[in-house]
Structure formats: C-alpha cells, structure tokens
Amino acid sequence: MDETQALDALGALSQETRLRIVRLLVTAGPEGMAAGVIGEAMGATSSRLSFHLTHLEHAGLVQSRRDGRSIRYSAAYEALSGLIAFLMRDCCQGHPDVCTPAVAALSACACPTPEPAA
Amino acid sequence: MDETQALDALGALSQETRLRIVRLLVTAGPEGMAAGVIGEAMGATSSRLSFHLTHLEHAGLVQSRRDGRSIRYSAAYEALSGLIAFLMRDCCQGHPDVCTPAVAALSACACPTPEPAA
DNA sequence: CTTTCATATCAACGTCTCTTGAGATATAAA
DNA sequence: TTTATATCTCAAGAGACGTTGATATGAAAG
Numbered sequence: 001m002d003e004t005q006a007l008d009a010l011g012a013l014s015q016e017t018r019l020r021i022v023r024l025l026v027t028a029g030p031e032g033m034a035a036g037v038i039g040e041a042m043g044a045t046s047s048r049l050s051f052h053l054t055h056l057e058h059a060g061l062v063q064s065r066r067d068g069r070s071i072r073y074s075a076a077y078e079a080l081s082g083l084i085a086f087l088m089r090d091c092c093q094g095h096p097d098v099c100t101p102a103v104a105a106l107s108a109c110a111c112p113t114p115e116p117a118a
Numbered sequence: 119m120d121e122t123q124a125l126d127a128l129g130a131l132s133q134e135t136r137l138r139i140v141r142l143l144v145t146a147g148p149e150g151m152a153a154g155v156i157g158e159a160m161g162a163t164s165s166r167l168s169f170h171l172t173h174l175e176h177a178g179l180v181q182s183r184r185d186g187r188s189i190r191y192s193a194a195y196e197a198l199s200g201l202i203a204f205l206m207r208d209c210c211q212g213h214p215d216v217c218t219p220a221v222a223a224l225s226a227c228a229c230p231t232p233e234p235a236a
Numbered sequence: 237c238t239t240t241c242a243t244a245t246c247a248a249c250g251t252c253t254c255t256t257g258a259g260a261t262a263t264a265a266a
Numbered sequence: 267t268t269t270a271t272a273t274c275t276c277a278a279g280a281g282a283c284g285t286t287g288a289t290a291t292g293a294a295a296g
Binding site for chain 3: 164167168172186188189
C-alpha cells in the first residue's frame with residue numbers, strides 16, 4: 001500500500017458510519033452482508049448507505065457482488081491489513097515506541113481465535 | 119482509545135500534509151522539531167502549517183512545547199500506538215486475516231519487534 | 237524600548253463532504 | 267407483462283475543510 005492508497009483508506013475510515021460498516025463487515029466474514037441488512041444495522045437510508053458503501057469500495061476497503069436482488073458487501077481484509085502495516089512501518093522507522101505497544105495490545109486481546117464453531 | 123478519539127486521529131491522518139508531518143516527527147524522536155523546520159520540510163506557509171499542527175495536536179497525535187522563540191512539536195507515540203491497537207482490535211474481532219499479515223509485515227521490516235505474548 | 241524573529245490567529249474564499257428526497261435501474265415474483 | 271423488492275444515481279443544500287494573506291502575540295537581541 002502506497003501513501004495515496006493509505007490516505008484514501010484513512011479518509012474512508014475517519015467517518016463514523018463508515019468505520020462502523022467496516023467493523024460490522026469484518027465480523028461478518030468473507031460472505032459479507034446484503035446492503036439492506038447493513039443499512040438496517042446502521043439506521044441509514046438507502047441513499048446514505050449507498051454513498052458510504054461506494055466510498056468504502058472506492059477506497060478499496062470493501063468489495064461487492066450481486067446475489068439475487070441484493071448486493072452483498074464484504075470486508076477487504078488485505079487492504080485493512082495493508083493499511084495497518086503501512087501505519088506501523090511508517091511509524092516504526094527508528095521508533096518502536098509506537099509499534100511495540102500496539103502489537104502487545106493485540107497479543108493481550110483474545111483475537112487469534114480461529115473460528116467459534118456455531 | 120475509544121471510537122471518538124480514533125475517528126479524530128484517522129481524520130487527522132487522512133490529509134497528506136499532516137500524514138507527512140507525523141512521519142517526520144516520528145523519525146525526529148522525542149525532542150521533536152521546531153515548527154519552522156517542519157514548515158521548511160513541508161514547503162508550507164506559516165499559517166498553513168500552524169493550521170495542520172493545531173489540528174494534529176487537537177487530535178492528540180502531536181504535542182508542543184516552547185523552546186526559546188520557537189515551538190517544538192513532537193510525535194505522541196502513545197496516541198499513535200493506541201490508534202493502531204484500536205484498528206487491530208477492532209478488525210481482529212473474529213478475523214485474524216487482518217492482524218496476522220499486518221504483524222507479519224512489521225516483523226519483516228527492520229524494526230525490532232516484541233515477541234508475541236501467549 | 238524598539239526591533240527582529242518565530243509562530244499563532246483571524247477573516248474570507250473556494251472546494252469537498254454528508255445528508256435528503258426523488259427518481260432510475262435491475263432482479264425476482266405473480 | 268405487471269408488480270414488488272433491493273439498490274443505485276442524481277441534484278440541491280448545509281456544513282466542514284484547507285488555503286491564503288494580513289495581523290497579532292510572544293520571546294530574544296540591540
């Protein structure tokens with residue numbers, strides 16, 4: 001990820017509705033969610049939701065595919081990890097004071113749980 | 119770092135001049151740099167620079183202290199690591215597809231990394 | 237105390253962003 | 267085909283953002 005892509009991604013994530021959409025889609029897994037379901041979760045009108053989804057897709061943080069009459073959106077995991085890696089490498093040049101605590105915080109949370117079998 | 123702080127930080131970093139200022143200050147170390155030196159590096163007028171520095175300081179990504187007749191700005195390492203940690207924890211809920219590659223990319227760069235805690 | 241240097245503040249302007257509401261498009265069902 | 271469902275697109279308006287130029291503040295030097 002280069003600087004321009006990172007700026008787009010940061011701009012996309014710096015908006016409450018969009019940050020929440022990404023969070024929702026990350027937890028939703030690779031199958032993603034239909035736009036309507038996302039809109040319901042966000043309490044957003046169709047055009048407002050479409051605006052933000054388009055914005056996120058443009059920034060590369062989300063991707064879409066048609067599924068019947070709905071359109072399913074899913075998180076672009078690679079772009080998200082690319083953004084975080086960009087921030088860490090960018091910040092880490094000479095100063096692990098940023099990256100070390102960040103990685104430590106990650107290790108401290110219960111994240112690396114592969115898949116809670118339903 | 120909570121959602122509101124993260125949104126502020128993401129918004130602050132989503133602007134080219136400000137992202138570059140942060141990058142510069144991170145490499146500058148805890149001593150930071152005088153505003154004039156930053157402005158010279160950015161090719162920015164005094165008021166434009168002041169606008170962005172104030173924005174960054176408001177977002178908590180930078181701090182300032184007077185030093186003679188200049189004002190030195192330095193990176194807020196804790197806020198930066200907090201932001202990255204926020205993104206990782208926020209993204210990692212259920213999907214290490216984001217965090218694992220990000221941490222791996224960090225390990226691959228020349229920065230000293232902490233050993234992952236159990 | 238006046239001058240000079242470093243930086244901040246303010247007002248004004250153009251531009252971008254977000255929201256809303258109306259209408260268009262695509263898919264599926266009757 | 268007609269109708270209903272799901273989503274997108276467009277235009278307009280309010281507000282936020284970023285730049286500029288002029289001015290103010292604050293610290294040091296003469």
